[in-house]
Amino acid sequence: MDKIRTTPSTTADRIKQYMKKEGKRFDGRGLEEFRELTIEKDVSIKAEGSVRVNLGKTEVIVGVKMALSEPYADSPNKGNLMVTAELLPLSSPRYESGPPRIDAIEWARVTDRGIRESGFVDFDKLCVVPGKKVWTVFVDIYSINDDGNLMDAATIGAIAAMKIAKIPKYDEENDKVLYDQPTKNGLPLTSHVPVAISVHKIGKSLIVDPTREEEDVSETRLTIGSSKGTISSLQKSNSRAFEIDEIKNAFEIAAKASEVVDKMIEKALK
């Protein structure tokens, strides 16, 4: 494996001291504050919807593709969702070519769960011919530059790409999807926007949206998918523990931050 330059131990001490004493981060942010978010639309015109998300120096691209297929036997009138995420070796010296490793798999699964469980997608409306033909929505996420918190950037990108996606025209006669002819119809989405917030424990502090330097110092992480105060997915990561009070506090931090991020997405998409 490549040698990875992680945050030096003395810097880690400084990060913790500064958070505890001043309630601040090296880049001047408060503990519960996100970096600047920008979203660029249509990074690939070949996608039904695609975006580039920048959270500070962290960058991901997300694309929505759609395909028609037979429904699953247990849900004949529902469409499908498939979320994949790849940690591109291009995006950091930490990621290697080859089959996905556990960090990439976790990244994809947590993002998938957050979107799936929130009720963001109205799967009934993705049915074209009951029992025969339904839309599968593929949401593919790629890291371009990892400067921390790829986890939350992925969901932000997925939400944004899904919001701007247009369903392609379906030529029933020839049973063909005409990808170059998008309809005016967007995806059937609900108001349950599944914003995911990862709360990290660093020393005695709980923070959101860590930079890479901070993420290296994070002892443990709780990723909370929620919409307007209702939590629909959770993932506690890494082998260190939270105190009970800390985890209760993390729920509140995430609930507050998710509303802020929801508005940030709205604003960035305008």
Place this chain on the structure above:
Amino acid sequence: MERKIVIPGEMIIEGEDYLPGENTEKRDGKVYSSRYGLAEEQSNLVKVIPLSGVYHPRRGNAVIGKVENVLANGWIIDIGAADSAFLSLMEVPRYVNKDAMEEVLTIDDMVTAKIWSINKRGIDLSLKGRGFGKIEEGLIFNVNSNKVPRIIGKEGSMIKIIKENTGCDITVGQNGTVLVEGNKIEDELFAKKAIMYIAERSFISGLTDLVTKWFTEQGNKK
């Protein structure tokens, strides 16, 4: 010749009098660049100063590294180069009990050291000399190693300006790892900001004046 930006394969200057220096090559009476950077000519010697790229260790470099492993006769140190470096027990300027090596340096400790030898077997470090040894505390971060000469400045002039304006002690490793130590973390972050400001503008001439001006502006903001 005026300083200019060149790309690999680009002809820098033509003429029998010119000699090819670092990162250049002479073909048919023309000097070509073999790297991306700034081309310079001084008394007919043409060279290219790279502005990017990974750290290439050189003998005599003072570096800041991280202890990767403790062996029976020394320590493996990551100095951000392709090869790890070795610090022998013999290169610690005091008696070390072989059974208590971790009391001197242990895994993840940060250390300042000097490269005293590079050969086929690897890079050898030494702690002999003033200012080398384990780093107890301070803010450590990385800049591109190609920017180090500008951060230090002529005979340390630039680093002196930063020290005077921030009250911090600053050690710049040739490998691009920087240690800043001050009374307050605020001061250290201020020094880091100044260093990053210089690193981003490392190819500009007259950088000293610019940095002095920057400090005045920062002072006014406060």
Place this chain on the structure above:
Amino acid sequence: MAFKRPDGRKITEMRPAEAKVGVVPNADGSAMFKSGKTIAIAAVYGPKKMHPQHQQNPRTGQLRCEYNMISFSVDDRIRPGRNRRAMEISEVTKWALEPVVDLKDYPNQVVDVHINIIQADAGTRCAGINAAAMALAHAGIPMKNMVSSISIGKLDKTLVVDLTKEEEDFEEGEGPTDIPVSITSDGKITHMQLDGMIEVKQLQESIDMAKEACKEVYKIQKDALKKFIEDKSEGLN
């Protein structure tokens, strides 16, 4: 009668191209190359220690290239992960670039080039090679020259520069022939492939055409590399 291209370009006219350096801050070098609707980004890491160890070469450093298409870069989604086409193009890309990089001072080390196609409208390997050459330069890798790449096409009987997907699917007359070519800035060919049917004489002509087009590509690469440094010093000198 002059041949009419679907997008109205002249037969020797490239698509509008753009290039940018430094698109991946984490990388030691990176660049984007856009040709019409085809967009490639490339990042370089290294020279660094070659792993696995048994692949180390004590005589010289090595170049390793990986070409990958993003799933949503084309109409029909590509399943993420490696496929045979990508593996072949990765190797061809390496061969295109290897003759200009000089890694003899880096024994047992490797320079990794990662190319990703964000949006595809034909000519993706050429755009990838163009971005990769810039990223290598940006990473400070010793290079004898730059490499520039373009695809020449034969549509029915006419040679044209820089095919689009629409032109690649051209079905009239003799149909389409696709000839991607990479040429160093001192005029040597480091990569050439062909898909279709063409006679010797015309194939020879296609090389002269590629040479001219690659000069334009080179200019775009060079300008972007210079601009990257100039932009930062703007208004300061």
